[in-house]
Amino acid sequence: DTAVSQTPKYLVTQMGNDKSIKCEQNLGHDTMYWYKQDSKKFLKIMFSYNNKELIINETVPNRFSPKSPDKAHLNLHINSLELGDSAVYFCASSQDWAAETQYFGPGTRLLVL
């Protein structure tokens, strides 16, 4: 019954590795988002997809690549992980891209060693 789910919940990996975080929503929403929350708890938007099309791409290193195979899924792939990538990554969805209430996933805690 979870509206927005993310896997894995925790991810510990070595510098230089490539990893993916998956996000799925069962709300029938058109828009999905990825956010990064750093160690100071500051949230920043990374990407947003509307109907599988990229609509927001904030200043994020090219090592981060979102992929939306369908409207219900937005995955985040990270290449060549760096120490600074350690953070909590939240996925969210909303009915539409235009300023709607967003529903957040539980977060994925990534630790790069």
Add this chain to the structure above:
Amino acid sequence: KNEVEQSPQNLTAQEGEFITINCSYSVGISALHWLQQHPGGGIVSLFMLSSGKKKHGRLIATINIQEKHSSLHITASHPRDSAVYICAVYSSGSRLTFGEGTQLTVNP
């Protein structure tokens, strides 16, 4: 300077007190979003508003577009209200910018 500023950064209150958290922004916006992040990390959307006032239970959110200011009020505060409250604004289409959050602690 962040485009979205919240005050106070930290707030401690006694159970039952009326609480106000403020959010000021420096850009033109289409809407403002209040979020609550629980101690366990989960994030919940509280309000989305573009004008006036909204109320949900003990929570009230107001916005003044001319003054570029929003407030989140909690009446009859309870220890379970302890959380980080985050203000975020939509500007330039769908761009979303967050404040740094207000850590609220309500003591019994």
